[in-house]
Amino acid sequence: xxxxxxxKGNEQILRLEQVEKIYGPRGAFFxxxxxxxxxxxxxxxxxxxxxxxxxxxxSGSGKTTTGRLILKxxxxxxxxxxxxxxxxxxxxxxxLKTFRLRVQMIFQDPYQSLNPQFTVYETVSEPLIIHRLxxxxxxxxxxxxxMQAVQLSPPEDFFSRYPHQLSGGQRQRVAxxxxxxxxxxxxxxxxPTSMLDAPISIQIFxxxxxxxxxxxxAFLFISHSLAAARYLCQRIGVIYKGHLVxxxxxxxxxxxxxxxxxxxxxxxxxxxxxxxxxxxxxxxxKKERENTRAEGCIFYKRCSMARVPDCSYEQPPLxxxxxxxxxxxxxT
Amino acid sequence: MPLLEVDQLSIGYDTSDGYLxxxxxxxxxxxxxxxLGFVGESGCGKTTIGMALMGLLxxxxxVRSGRILFKEENLLGKSDEAMRQIRWxxxxxxxxxxxxxxxxxxxxxxxxAEAILAHRPGVSKDEARHQxxxxxxxxxxxxxxxxxxxxxxxxxxxxxxxIAMAxxxxxxxxxxxxPTTALDVIVQDQILQEAKRLQETLxxxxxxxxxxxxxxxxxxxxxxxxxxGQLVEYGSRESVLESPFHxxxxxxxxxxxxxxxxxxxxxxVPGDTPNLINPLPGCRFCExxxxxxxxxxxxxxxxxxxxxxxxxxxxxxx
Numbered sequence: 223x224x225x226x227x228x229x230k231g232n233e234q235i236l237r238l239e240q241v242e243k244i245y246g247p248r249g250a251f252f253x254x255x256x257x258x259x260x261x262x263x264x265x266x267x268x269x270x271x272x273x274x275x276x277x278x279x280x281s282g283s284g285k286t287t288t289g290r291l292i293l294k295x296x297x298x299x300x301x302x303x304x305x306x307x308x309x310x311x312x313x314x315x316x317x318l319k320t321f322r323l324r325v326q327m328i329f330q331d332p333y334q335s336l337n338p339q340f341t342v343y344e345t346v347s348e349p350l351i352i353h354r355l356x357x358x359x360x361x362x363x364x365x366x367x368x369m370q371a372v373q374l375s376p377p378e379d380f381f382s383r384y385p386h387q388l389s390g391g392q393r394q395r396v397a398x399x400x401x402x403x404x405x406x407x408x409x410x411x412x413x414p415t416s417m418l419d420a421p422i423s424i425q426i427f428x429x430x431x432x433x434x435x436x437x438x439x440a441f442l443f444i445s446h447s448l449a450a451a452r453y454l455c456q457r458i459g460v461i462y463k464g465h466l467v468x469x470x471x472x473x474x475x476x477x478x479x480x481x482x483x484x485x486x487x488x489x490x491x492x493x494x495x496x497x498x499x500x501x502x503x504x505x506x507x508k509k510e511r512e513n514t515r516a517e518g519c520i521f522y523k524r525c526s527m528a529r530v531p532d533c534s535y536e537q538p539p540l541x542x543x544x545x546x547x548x549x550x551x552x553x554t
Numbered sequence: 555m556p557l558l559e560v561d562q563l564s565i566g567y568d569t570s571d572g573y574l575x576x577x578x579x580x581x582x583x584x585x586x587x588x589x590l591g592f593v594g595e596s597g598c599g600k601t602t603i604g605m606a607l608m609g610l611l612x613x614x615x616x617v618r619s620g621r622i623l624f625k626e627e628n629l630l631g632k633s634d635e636a637m638r639q640i641r642w643x644x645x646x647x648x649x650x651x652x653x654x655x656x657x658x659x660x661x662x663x664x665x666x667a668e669a670i671l672a673h674r675p676g677v678s679k680d681e682a683r684h685q686x687x688x689x690x691x692x693x694x695x696x697x698x699x700x701x702x703x704x705x706x707x708x709x710x711x712x713x714x715x716x717i718a719m720a721x722x723x724x725x726x727x728x729x730x731x732x733p734t735t736a737l738d739v740i741v742q743d744q745i746l747q748e749a750k751r752l753q754e755t756l757x758x759x760x761x762x763x764x765x766x767x768x769x770x771x772x773x774x775x776x777x778x779x780x781x782x783g784q785l786v787e788y789g790s791r792e793s794v795l796e797s798p799f800h801x802x803x804x805x806x807x808x809x810x811x812x813x814x815x816x817x818x819x820x821x822x823v824p825g826d827t828p829n830l831i832n833p834l835p836g837c838r839f840c841e842x843x844x845x846x847x848x849x850x851x852x853x854x855x856x857x858x859x860x861x862x863x864x865x866x867x868x869x870x871x872x
Binding site for chain 1: 595596709738739741742743746765766767768769771772793805806809810811812813814815817820822823824826827
């Protein structure tokens with residue numbers, strides 16, 4: 223059952239196995255206590271071919287670190303990451319170059335991620351030049367297609383413009399086109415619309431969904447927004463302080479959340495953001511609980527459902543709570 | 555008589571591309587103890603209105619016409635010195651991303667005490683410290699954190715400190731520009747509930763400025779929807795959210811994702827924010843509007859009164 227939800231009857235493109243990332247105190251100017259910061263703690267999940275997988279968490283939860291590890295911008299301290307059954311850490315030479323072709327990234331802030339001195343054409347065609355793909359005509363064709371896929375049309379109207387001549391929504395489309403131009407199999411989108419207004423965000427989501435269908439690209443959608451993840455993703459993982467606490471089909475995670483933290487997140491949304499959903503869970507403690515032990519459940523201090531002291535002994539593992547909906551809490 | 559009455563306010567900026575009309579003929583009023591929220595996309599003029607109320611428009615910005623009546627006095631005629639007396643004493647503002655503007659080399663408590671000392675010459679240092687203590691209690695920061703530096707605070711606590719600073723001189727009106735935008739949902743919820751509670755207990759008037767309609771819906775009695783510098787819809791929270799009339803308000807509401815939104819419910823409207831350099835006198839939304847007809851763009855608009863608490867700037871929804 224678990225496997226069915228994990229893979230969604232589909233071939234896996236990415237798999238994380240017990241991935242851990244610890245940032246040491248080295249170079250931490252103010253942090254003189256010298257404690258390690260556990261950015262990610264034994265995270266496991268997989269993404270199917272052409273699937274949109276959502277990773278939801280607050281700032282500092284480790285969601286961006288996950289993206290960076292997958293892109294091999296950083297190496298995990300433990301655990302393994304597989305891209306199409308090849309371990310990413312072992313890649314070098316040509317296989318690494320191919321990997322860099324197949325996995326692309328869309329950053330959060332299109333005001334900062336685009337080179338202000340590059341025209342739109344230069345920005346979108348640069349990846350093809352770097353990877354020495356195609357001749358000029360072939361490149362032009364691919365750039366043209368990517369621009370049309372992100373609905374910047376006719377593309378010629380945009381080719382010679384600079385980022386400052388574009389609106390925020392248009393800039394993010396250029397960033398998407400740049401990621402798409404190499405025909406990747408996996409795109410990591412880190413909060414791609416958090417700088418954009420609601421009607422423009424919806425346009426970008428629409429484009430991502432169309433790209434997913436047309437090109438069968440998988441997405442890792444990293445966000446703090448439950449509503450956006452629900453809208454876009456087949457499956458959602460909820461991450462809290464480096465721990466994956468819940469994982470399941472998007473609909474189930476939002477409509478019947480099992481982990482007290484996911485429930486607290488839903489409760490905290492303004493009433494208006496609930497839409498037709500009115501249920502409240504009240505899983506967040508008003509005042510934090512003392513915990514002298516370091517091991518316990520990551521949410522122990524703030525959890526109103528916690529059993530004292532049982533929950534303060536160890537972090538419960540992510541386990542199937544029925545029909546493949548995984549949760550790291552034995553008491554729900 | 556309302557505490558604040560803004561009448562036909564128009565504001566523009568001189569830019570290298572020409573005159574940018576940021577706010578056009580905006581009128582609204584705010585009673586004592588009530589809250590008003592402005593929503594709209596970036597560039598719709600919501601922050602410009604806040605800055606004009608504070609008398610803090612940048613050098614290239616100016617009020618072209620209109621009146622800002624605060625306690626029945628027009629703020630626009632006031633001298634710089636008179637405005638300085640009103641600012642923070644009477645009208646305070648929580649600026650966008652203000653929590654990052656706390657001075658990193660001064661203790662948080664001292665920074666707030668400094669604001670009190672600067673505006674209240676008769677107050678002694680001890681007294682100011684006492685007031686800060688009371689303020690911290692009010693916004694829910696433990697007293698022993700007064701001597702901490704900003705980097706020792708979490709984002710939520712910094713934002714609370716900023717709210718304490720805005721309330722330090724007991725103003726009648728607080729303008730909060732995107733007060734929770736950088737915060738996580740759980741912290742946002744705590745801050746919004748706290749702000750609402752303080753507003754009610756102290757009878758302060760509030761203006762919330764946000765791009766997030768759910769934040770405004772959570773906190774405000776009245777809502778104003780801005781598009782391209784025009785106040786396109788204005789009314790009580792219930793009337794604007796439950797029976798919106800303006801096509802832009804409808805679009806804003808239908809593009810807002812809730813956790814129960816289904817893909818089929820969402821209407822995707824193409825187009826982008828309008829160019830406000832020398833705009834035509836008519837409706838700025840017409841290019842994205844499905845009810846558009848030729849006259850919309852050219853004819854100056856009149857408000858249509860839907861009910862005493864609800865008006866709409868649209869010639870097609872009468």
